[in-house]
Amino acid sequence: MSTSSCILEARGLRKSFGGFVAVSGVDLDVETGNIHALIGPNGAGKSTLFNLLTKFIQPTAGDIRFKGKDITHAPPAAIARLGMVRSFQISSVFLHLTVYENIRVALQAHGRDTWRFWRSERGLHRFDDQVHELVCQVGLEPLIYTRAADLPYGRKRALELATTLALDPELILLDEPMAGMGQEDIERTSALIRSLGGKHTVLMVEHNLKVVADISDRITVLRRGEKIAEGSYDEVAANEEVRSAYMGG
Numbered sequence: 001m002s003t004s005s006c007i008l009e010a011r012g013l014r015k016s017f018g019g020f021v022a023v024s025g026v027d028l029d030v031e032t033g034n035i036h037a038l039i040g041p042n043g044a045g046k047s048t049l050f051n052l053l054t055k056f057i058q059p060t061a062g063d064i065r066f067k068g069k070d071i072t073h074a075p076p077a078a079i080a081r082l083g084m085v086r087s088f089q090i091s092s093v094f095l096h097l098t099v100y101e102n103i104r105v106a107l108q109a110h111g112r113d114t115w116r117f118w119r120s121e122r123g124l125h126r127f128d129d130q131v132h133e134l135v136c137q138v139g140l141e142p143l144i145y146t147r148a149a150d151l152p153y154g155r156k157r158a159l160e161l162a163t164t165l166a167l168d169p170e171l172i173l174l175d176e177p178m179a180g181m182g183q184e185d186i187e188r189t190s191a192l193i194r195s196l197g198g199k200h201t202v203l204m205v206e207h208n209l210k211v212v213a214d215i216s217d218r219i220t221v222l223r224r225g226e227k228i229a230e231g232s233y234d235e236v237a238a239n240e241e242v243r244s245a246y247m248g249g
């Protein structure tokens with residue numbers, strides 16, 4: 001694969017906790033505009049790899065490039081400013097605020113306007129169009145004035161995604177975006193993530209293999225800290241090592 005088309009490139013990433021190696025020399029290329037899934041059995045090192053890529057933890061060895069820049073030693077805030085944003089769980093949503101207010105706060109936090117401007121007549125409506133666009137994008141129009149605390153679980157996660165999109169990230173990292181969702185929300189969220197492809201790049205950890213098959217352009221499979229397969233869904237599904245990993249190996 002030509003490296004110039006890759007928004008994120010990791011080489012030889014390794015993380016050990018004491019004597020235990022959680023991620024062992026992993027290379028990863030995420031192509032710009034792709035929906036790229038990271039799968040593997042429990043304990044495979046998926047969340048650790050996410051934490052390494054977003055610099056929440058420091059690698060024991062290896063290096064990471066984002067948009068061609070070496071970010072191996074950059075702090076998480078600098079990486080977010082460059083355009084790599086990790087979607088946090090529901091804890092990132094303000095429960096006492098409405099859907100509208102939550103998205104507006106995210107847009108304000110990302111923008112460069114002053115508090116004085118926001119309190120002005122013009123400032124008050126500065127983000128109305130963008131809030132409306134994001135609300136429609138995640139299908140929350142009927143709930144725009146509902147308090148986040150009163151949203152059903154799947155809709156809260158949709159709001160979480162909207163507040164992430166408000167930061168206009170080039171690369172979005174999602175750790176199990178469908179966890180705990182019912183079928184209807186899984187379908188809505190799958191369609192939403194699929195629609196992000198091309199404009200944004202998405203790297204996601206996901207357990208639901210049907211979802212992975214439906215929406216991923218490329219899949220990386222981890223097992224016991226190592227990359228054991230990579231390719232399209234059909235390619236990785238045909239791999240013997242992947243089959244044995246998913247049969248409890």
Ligand code: ADP
Binds near residue numbers: 020041046048
């Ligand atoms: P996954 O997300 O694929 O289920 P994790 O990345 O959470 O896997 O964990 C991979 C392995 O690393 C597991 O065996 C886990 O117990 C271990 N691990 C993760 N974080 C730590 C830590 N902070 N200290 C010690 N071991 C850890």
Ligand code: MG
Binds near residue numbers: 046048
């Ligand atoms: Mg995990």
